[in-house]
Amino acid sequence: MWYYEKKLQYPVRVGVCNPRMAKFLIEQYGGADGELAAALRYLNQRYTIPSRVMGLLNDIGTEEFAHLEMIATMVYKLTKDATPEQLKEAGLGDHYVDHGKSIYYHNAAGQKFDMCIQSKGDPIADLYEDIAAEEKARSTYQWIINISDDPLIKDSLGFLREREIVHSQRFREAVELLKEEQQKKKVF
């Protein structure tokens, strides 16, 4: 089971009232390479991954929910005090008509979250998928940073991007662990 903790992983701040940023950020909420997809993928793969990397999948999957909450916090803060007119100007008119001020699991183009979560049941295929997913999420953060002019948003996105790098590093190590000859005892 999980315990919720009443705090964000990182002190998220939003400096500029810019609802258009929310439209971009939602990519990492309900997009194909977003935090929800990542969390669901790892927590689903953990059941059929070899025991020695089960814990890693479990823990990275759990951390992804903390990142999802950071993104949601930014989106919420950017839109909660916007008028319908401002939302329309920000390109969120369609969103507003369907969902009001609610946050929603869709990507920056408004496409609903796709449940096609990759899970092959082959440890190497799954871990290579996960490494690729972390690199794709890293690039998405880079693209959002490139079109953002709010230093505080960029600060939080910089944190999230670095987390993708660390996760990718750990998944690469997981591959190394699974490649090891079984008789050999590795000394760290």
Place this chain on the structure above:
Amino acid sequence: MATYRKWYTPYVSPLDPCPPLVPVSYETPVQLYLGFQPTGMKQFSPFEALAHGTLWPGLFTPYTNPYASKKRRHDNDG
């Protein structure tokens, strides 16, 4: 010491509609070079770690908007 950003210049046609925005960059962060993380790597303090998004300076790869950097370098070409 690896560099974490590479550049290349694609072919520029005289018939291209927009002025060329070259060279083009892509990121090559530290996880591509580190291998299995060695033990005992230097650490950030807890506050610095939170600010950097990692506990280890050796895993930190900063990112800035490449379009904003006025000085563009040709590290490699291809």
Place this chain on the structure above:
Amino acid sequence: MAEPKPVPESYYSDLKSLQAIDFVLVELTLYLDTHPNDLDALKQFNSAAKKSAELRQDFEAKYGPLQQFGQSLSAYPWQWKDTPWPWQV
């Protein structure tokens, strides 16, 4: 209707102290998942976990429970449901 009181200024710095030590624990957890025999990292993990528990206790005494389902104690009346939630501060 009375507007809810904003958190005191100290909330943000106290929260950040807790976030910092808990982030060290996240990093060490993922590291130990792939380096289970690193004794120094394990010792650091255990000492950071103790430090986090201390900060947590002080934080909860000042601002209310951090976890639910019995992982944190509550004063009367029931505090868990109180605002602000993390996305509101």
